[in-house]
Amino acid sequence: MISVVILGSGNVATHLIHAFLKIDSIHLKQVYTRNLTDVASLKSTVPTINDLSLLEQADITIIAVSDDAIAAISSNIKNSLVVHTSGTVEMNALNNSGNKGVFYLLQSFSKEKEVDFTNIPICLEAENKNDLIKLEKLASLLQGTIYHLSSIQRKKIHVAAVFVNNFTNHMYAIAHDICEDHDVPFNILQPLIQETSQKIKNLTPKQAQTGPAKRNDTETIKNHLNLLSKTQQELYLKITQSIQDHGKKL
């Protein structure tokens, strides 16, 4: 049995709470949030508090609040092992008096969409071996895939995640605009979108790269630019340039 308390009511906190409640060998003792109405639906399943002085001791105390609130909230916690769930905040930004650690889930969470924790990468950091073992146990109970990352590695991976998630989604958004402007359903692109993400399960992105930028097809690039709006053109040119520069690297 492993006991946890969670601070927060955002996406990550919410998904963790629901995952913990389903696992028998995890005892979710309390959920703290400033505004109890945010967690009103939990009331019957787990004690909720909005006063940090009421926080109980637990094997692992998880701070899942916004990045800029982590330092302040942690300074009021006296529990033995306190971890945050941020991709960008250093472990040492925690100001609690006890031990520190990180429990970062590398996945995109939306409140409206249920998350399958199986194989979710869980990036762990701790100050000592014993704490790391506790975090590994919790990550295993969630059936995540465990990675040990330092604070600097985690920050770098968080930027990489922005490229594959936020920026990729923006590529979809531009394509969506183009479809809409010409009365073509966006769904026409779904098989290509899925194939593009499937392909790199077996090929490196460099091996998978195709298209006019890669083969330096200036005629097609010129034709494409003529079909785009000014802001789309700028983006097209910058990414095309980046693909060509990238191709020159070993």
Place this chain on the structure above:
Amino acid sequence: MISVVILGSGNVATHLIHAFLKIDSIHLKQVYTRNLTDVASLKSTVPTINDLSLLEQADITIIAVSDDAIAAISSNIKNSLVVHTSGTVEMNALNNSGNKGVFYLLQSFSKEKEVDFTNIPICLEAENKNDLIKLEKLASLLQGTIYHLSSIQRKKIHVAAVFVNNFTNHMYAIAHDICEDHDVPFNILQPLIQETSQKIKNLTPKQAQTGPAKRNDTETIKNHLNLLSKTQQELYLKITQSIQDHGKKL
């Protein structure tokens, strides 16, 4: 029974040939290519020729060669219905004496990876209803999803495809570089990559957009820039700007 001949030995030609050979009600009569060694492996299954004057008549003649070779090769063909498979070339670029059409498969093809034709979007264009029916029949036999696109719509979709395929893959490539530079396996990003592409099956890209650019989190953006190389920074800034401009649109 529908009879076809194919001109070409590239990715699209190769995948079409193999698909056609598996379907009983399609009779692949001939494959033309300039260099017969490219299609040597086909010899036992279908007649191969490298002399256009030997080309036989067929219900549909498919030109699956590079874009800039379509006009020239088509001017030597007298068959009844001649189509090309390009996303960017107009139907009227065909110079054959008979009827013209387009049979464009909106998917990314690699020689090394087998393609499942089921539900592949097949974009059709023809000069008359009868020809369109012939092309629809062929597309149905391949179990593709049929779209009727004009030449201008097809060109636009081809640019949209560059965004969701080539440019998205480049986002993966940058992330791959970041992982490699910091000794983190690229596979840590696979669940996020798959989730990102799955998400837009049910949400529009605009609804699915998250991240520091979207929420105008200048502190995180600044921190991210500090972690990137100069060329990565330029790309990061341009896409961040584009996300922010996009968010302002209705």
